[in-house]
Amino acid sequence: MKNSLEGLSVDFVRHGIAEEPQAEMEDAFRALTDEGRKRCRKIARQLKxxxxxxxxxxxxxxxxxxxTAEIFADExxxxxxxxxxPLAPGGSLADLVRWQTQQDPLTSLALVGHQPDLSLWVQAATGLRSTNSHAHPEAITIKKAGLAQVRFSEGRIDYxxxxxxxLLSPxxxxR
Structure with a gap:
């Protein structure tokens, strides 16, 4: 599906399969596994x-x-x-809304980040709400190397x- 020329299409992309957390390694330095890199490359080629x-x-x-982002760009x-x-864990959609006010207009944007933040940003941008916010605060789940696309018909990201x-899984x- 090609991105339309009217409005703004934002793809919320979750990073690929990464190394398991380890006590001796900071979370920020966890890299993609070989399988994660291969899957991201295949998905990037399919999207292209x-x-x-x-x-x-x-x-x-x-x-x-x-x-993950570099693989998509390389392809x-x-x-x-x-x-x-702000795409690091704990960031806010408000930061993205502010960022966009200082940019030239875009028709398509990809955001590569993490769960549950990406799902929460999608919820905030679309008004989706989970039926049981205490058990599962995300109304949707973006799988590793999957994406959720949100369309802003006015061309501006906002709540x-x-x-x-x-909502595409890997x-x-x-397929």
Whole structure:
């Protein structure tokens, strides 16, 4: 599915499969596994074949997210990758809303980050709510190397202004 020329399409992409957490390693330095890199590359190629292109990829500063973003860029999905600190765990959609006010208009954007934050950002952008916020605060779950696409018809990212148009797991993308 190609990104439309009207409005703004934002793809919330979860990083690929990463090394397991270890007591002696800071979480920020966990890298993609070999399987994670291979899967990200296959997914990037599939997205490119389907006509995907992004004006820009913003990525969390954590190693596994940066590696995912770089693979997508290497496969031709975007020419520009920038680290965006608020995509680190605990960041806020408000930071993205503020960031966009200082940018030239975009038609397509990818955000590479982490769970549960990405799902919470999608919820905030679309107004989705989980039925049981105490047990599962996310109304949706983005699988590793999967994506959720939110469309902003007015071209501006804002709270409750987006429409969830796609939720793709890696299995669906690799069929």
């Amino acid at each position: 074949e389907m006509g995907w292109r992004w004006n820009l990829i913003l990525t969390s500063p954590l190693v596994r997210a940066r590696q 031709g999905l975007s020419k520009i990758v920038e680290v965006f600190e 409750r202004q987006g429409s969830l148009t796609l 299995k669906v993308l690799l």
